[in-house]
Amino acid sequence: MQLDIIKGKPSNRDRDDILQLSELSFGTEAIERKRAAWDWMFSAPHVTSDQAAKTYMLRQQGQLVAVAILLPFVLKQQADLQPSYMVGFINVHPDKRGAGLRLMRQFLGEDHYLCGTPNSPKLVPLYGRFGTHQQTPLIRHFRPLRPGALLAKKLQLSAAVGTPVDLLWKLAGNLKLPNKTGTGSVQEIPRFDKRSDQLWQHIKEDFDLVFTRDAALLNWRYAEFPIPGYRLFYALDAAGSVQGHMVTKERRSNRRHQLSIVDLFCRPGDMDTFASLTRTAISLGTKRNVETLTALSGQYCWTTKAYKTAGLFTSRQSGAVLRNFDANGRCTTETDLARTPLFFTEGDMDTDF
Incomplete structure (x- = not known):
């Protein structure tokens, strides 16, 4: 499998591949929202070139099978303002679940980030397998x-x-x-x-x-x-x-x-x-x-x-x-x-x- 990491806004071709893959999991209505918000999503203020959004795209024989988008934000922690990332989007082809694990190993090993997740008894321990052990309940x-x-x-x-x-x-x-x-x-x-x-x-x-x-x-x-x-x-x-x-x-x-x-x-x-x-x-x-x-x-x-x-x-x-x-x-x-x-x-x- 080939892994591409894109800093900043992905190309229109990559965008279309991401939305096409996502429609398999989230349905047409959700994808139309993401299509409408696409340009906006990559235009957040206070973002330097060193902290641009990052998109991880995993392809198998040219077909996109997994994608994750990390969006930058600034976290005020005690007396410091700290650049961080939020996992804003992750999706895996329904027939290629193993590809998602490889993708997670990649981006969870880089930088610091926060990740909002549903209260899932399966999903939270899954993140923990890759080094994420702290959480605060919502x-x-x-x-x-x-x-x-x-x-x-x-x-x-x-x-x-x-x-x-x-x-x-x-x-x-x-x-x-x-x-x-x-x-x-x-x-x-x-x-x-x-x-x-x-x-x-x-x-x-x-x-x-x-x-x-x-x-x-x-x-x-x-x-x-x-x-x-x-x-x-x-x-x-x-x-x-x-x-x-x-x-x-x-x-x-x-x-x-x-x-x-x-x-x-x-x-x-x-x-x-x-x-x-x-x-x-x-x-x-x-x-x-x-x-x-x-x-x-x-x-x-x-x-x-x-x-x-x-x-x-x-x-x-x-x-x-x-x-x-x-x-x-x-x-x-x-x-x-x-x-x-x-x-x-x-x-x-x-x-x-």
Whole structure:
């Protein structure tokens, strides 16, 4: 088999081969999202030529049988900003599973990286075979906004059956809902501005482990994402200073209609700002008539408790973030991911692309 490692954006021919292979595993809809986001995916800000995206392509007799794409990002770790990689995409031909193992041995032995993975009893140990032993669990949070509709779907009943339950739930909507405190406000915005840079510089040292969240990166990730759907919000104090931000996305399918808190960022422990943004999400979801509000957090991060305080329930362990070791078994960073609070949200994963 022939292994090619491409730095930067792959050629159009390689792109077409990757998408054709991926369609076998993920289906047409998922591949159309990736096709639409392809150019955007390789245009992240703050990326130097030394830290460009890397694509690993394994071919057998000219046919692409396995591919992995590692996307660059900057991780703020204690007092340092550290260039790292996220495994943003990996796929193997259904008939060539062994090729995937060879590919993983290759890229897991290079550089330092984080990898978000589903909570799979098979997948996590598989990464561990190649030197990845640290992980932090990811926790899914939810709040039913239309429990009657959810129950009717589960029991395969008419949607009208759930309407009285939804009305009663709405009337009792203050159940575990945070009270409004302070004199601040929440404002929807079209883009992030320099106030996000000021917020990031002001509070980044309060985090042990967090992805960079300045205006350039936030706009690239959300405002400039080629598939529309994100809504952006600032939390302001009485003087108009930004205390935090939130990004939401509404998702609808045959099985569910939900609003996700894709990103919620503020100073650790600032429950007034956190509650204000969460309350805005609950209100938005209620107005949009969605069935459920969801959010994601790292298990050891303060946000896990904050979501409970703000009126969301803990659903389950939804996945994990893994961190690699080098070829000699040494951890590639000093921070112990198994014990250090990782600030992590759904927006830090590749869910939408």
